[in-house]
Amino acid sequence: MNSRLSYFTAGREGIWSIRDVREITGKGLSIEKRLNITTLPPAGNEKWTLRGIRSNERYTTTEEKSQLIEKQEDLGRPDSKFAVLIPIKKTEEWWQLSQDRRREIFEEQSKHTSTGMRYLPAIARRLYHCRDLGTNEPFDFLTWFEFSPGEQDRFDTLLSELRASLEWTFVDREVEIRLQR
Amino acid sequence: MNSRLSYFTAGREGIWSIRDVREITGKGLSIEKRLNITTLPPAGNEKWTLRGIRSNERYTTTEEKSQLIEKQEDLGRPDSKFAVLIPIKKTEEWWQLSQDRRREIFEEQSKHTSTGMRYLPAIARRLYHCRDLGTNEPFDFLTWFEFSPGEQDRFDTLLSELRASLEWTFVDREVEIRLQR
Numbered sequence: 001m002n003s004r005l006s007y008f009t010a011g012r013e014g015i016w017s018i019r020d021v022r023e024i025t026g027k028g029l030s031i032e033k034r035l036n037i038t039t040l041p042p043a044g045n046e047k048w049t050l051r052g053i054r055s056n057e058r059y060t061t062t063e064e065k066s067q068l069i070e071k072q073e074d075l076g077r078p079d080s081k082f083a084v085l086i087p088i089k090k091t092e093e094w095w096q097l098s099q100d101r102r103r104e105i106f107e108e109q110s111k112h113t114s115t116g117m118r119y120l121p122a123i124a125r126r127l128y129h130c131r132d133l134g135t136n137e138p139f140d141f142l143t144w145f146e147f148s149p150g151e152q153d154r155f156d157t158l159l160s161e162l163r164a165s166l167e168w169t170f171v172d173r174e175v176e177i178r179l180q181r
Numbered sequence: 182m183n184s185r186l187s188y189f190t191a192g193r194e195g196i197w198s199i200r201d202v203r204e205i206t207g208k209g210l211s212i213e214k215r216l217n218i219t220t221l222p223p224a225g226n227e228k229w230t231l232r233g234i235r236s237n238e239r240y241t242t243t244e245e246k247s248q249l250i251e252k253q254e255d256l257g258r259p260d261s262k263f264a265v266l267i268p269i270k271k272t273e274e275w276w277q278l279s280q281d282r283r284r285e286i287f288e289e290q291s292k293h294t295s296t297g298m299r300y301l302p303a304i305a306r307r308l309y310h311c312r313d314l315g316t317n318e319p320f321d322f323l324t325w326f327e328f329s330p331g332e333q334d335r336f337d338t339l340l341s342e343l344r345a346s347l348e349w350t351f352v353d354r355e356v357e358i359r360l361q362r
Contacts, residue, residue, distance in 0.1 A: 005316045055276075055313050058239070062279040095236075098243040103280070132236050132313040135186045 003039040006128060008085060008142065009049040010035055011042075016083060016179040024163075026089070026173030035085070035179055050087055052128025052142040059106045064113050071120040079148040080124065084155065085177040087130075087139035094170035095131075110165035119158050123147045139173065184220040187309060189266060189323065190230040191216055192223075197264060197360040205344075207270070207354030216266070216360055231268055233309025233323040240287045245294050252301040260329040261305065265336065266358040268311075268320035275351035276312075291346035300339050304328045320354065 010018065010029070014036030021031045032047045042049050057065065094102065106112045116125060124146045131140040147155055159176075162168060191199065191210070195217030202212045213228045223230050238246065275283065287293050297306060305327045312321040328336055340357075343349060 003316045053313050053316070056278075056283075057280055060279055061281040065279045097237075098241055098246045099238055099284070100242040102237075129313055132234050132310055133315070135184050135234070 004054045005039065005051065005133075006053075007038045007041055007049055007051050008035055009038065009042040009046045011046045015181055017181075018177060019180050020176075020178040022176040022178070024174035024176055025171055029087075029175050029177070035177065050085075050130070050139065050142055051133060051137075052130045052139075053133060054126070055129045059103050060113060064107075064117075067117060068113070068120070071117060073121040073124055075124050075126060075144070075146050077124070077146070077148075080146040081181045082147055082149050082152060082155075083179040083181070084145045085179065086143045086145070087173075087175050087177075088141050088143070088171055089139045089173040090170045091172045105167050105170070110162075110167035112162065112165070112167060115158065115161050115165075119154060122151045123155055123158060185235040186220065186232060186314075187234075188219045188222055188230055188232045189216055190219065190223040190227045192227045196362055198362075199358060200361050201357075201359040203357040203359070205355035205357055206352055210268075210356050210358070216358065231266075231311070231320065231323055232314060232318075233311045233320075234314060235308070236310045240284050241294060245288075245298075248298060249294070249301070252298060254302040254305055256305050256307060256325070256327050258305070258327070258329075261327040262362045263328055263330050263333060263336075264360040264362070265326045266360065267324045267326070268354075268356050268358075269322050269324070269352055270320045270354040271351045272353045286348050286351070291343075291348035293343065293346070293348060296339065296342050296346075300335060303332045304336055304339060 010032035012033050014034040016035040016037070018032055018035055021029055029048055036042070041051075060068070097105075107114070116123075126144045128142040128144070129140070130137040130142060145155065191213035193214050195215040197216040197218070199213055199216055202210055210229055217223070222232075241249070278286070288295070297304075307325045309323040309325070310321070311318040311323060326336065
């Protein structure tokens with residue numbers, strides 16, 4: 001079975017070199033040499049590890065989903081030498097909102113999906129969920145972005161657009177882990 | 182911290198006696214003496230254990246939520262001597278549907294929330310999520326119902342209504358664990 005759960009482990013192993021770790025909101029993570037992605041938990045000599053699970057979509061409509069499928073390309077393209085892992089935790093206030101209110105903030109007010117869609121297929125994206133893996137997860141989501149080095153400026157613009165949105169006022173902790181293959 | 186994660190363990194301990202275990206769809210679970218509910222995993226001598234986590238609402242709108250809050254009462258009422266635990270797994274087809282399509286089936290077509298609401302406050306209900314606890318969970322949800330013995334016929338009617346809905350055509354496995362305090 002193709003495991004939905006992945007571990008992102010910082011240490012001395014893995015195909016991704018860590019170029020930078022930036023504290024965006026709240027407590028950051030230490031800068032280490034490499035990031036290793038595995039489907040089994042790390043052996044225990046890691047500096048830090050994050051875990052996330054691929055799950056069903058929470059806000060995407062049928063129409064948005066078919067547009068995404070049409071525009072997006074797979075991870076692992078030969079040109080995608082840069083990646084960025086962004087763990088995020090949202091506030092308790094966010095999680096207490098009803099589904100329709102979260103959707104409204106996420107898309108109608110913050111244009112989360114349609115903003116990301118403008119950067120497809122150049123900037124590929126995959127979402128992992130953490131919040132319901134257990135009681136005490138440090139983050140709610142991990143988002144993985146992959147692109148060619150020439151797209152870095154556009155990626156930075158994408159981040160600025162998202163961070164200026166109403167949705168981001170519900171972000172409690174955010175770290176940016178910049179990687180190179 | 183009030184743990185969101187609970188374990189439902191069948192064996193010889195716990196305040197709930199198991200009256201019956203019914204296989205509704207797919208593989209059942211063995212009938213044991215008692216069900217114990219804990220926030221820590223069982224020691225290891227259990228017959229079977231289920232785990233689930235309380236999480237944000239996935240389909241409830243702001244209006245539905247305020248109606249629910251107004252009508253519902255807490256778990257643990259002195260009269261609520263009967264409980265039923267219903268673990269459910271949905272099909273892969275369900276999880277591949279977009280959020281708007283799942284909501285449409287769940288409420289506009291199957292009237293899941295409004296059906297449950299008609300039985301409030303008599304039949305109290307709490308939902309636990311399992312699907313994103315790990316890669317290989319046997320169920321997607323656990324629903325806990327509590328009511329006084331005099332409400333059992335109405336509870337059975339509630340179950341029949343839900344099981345006749347379009348949403349239930351996406352149910353892959355369902356077990357009914359009838360309990361008495």
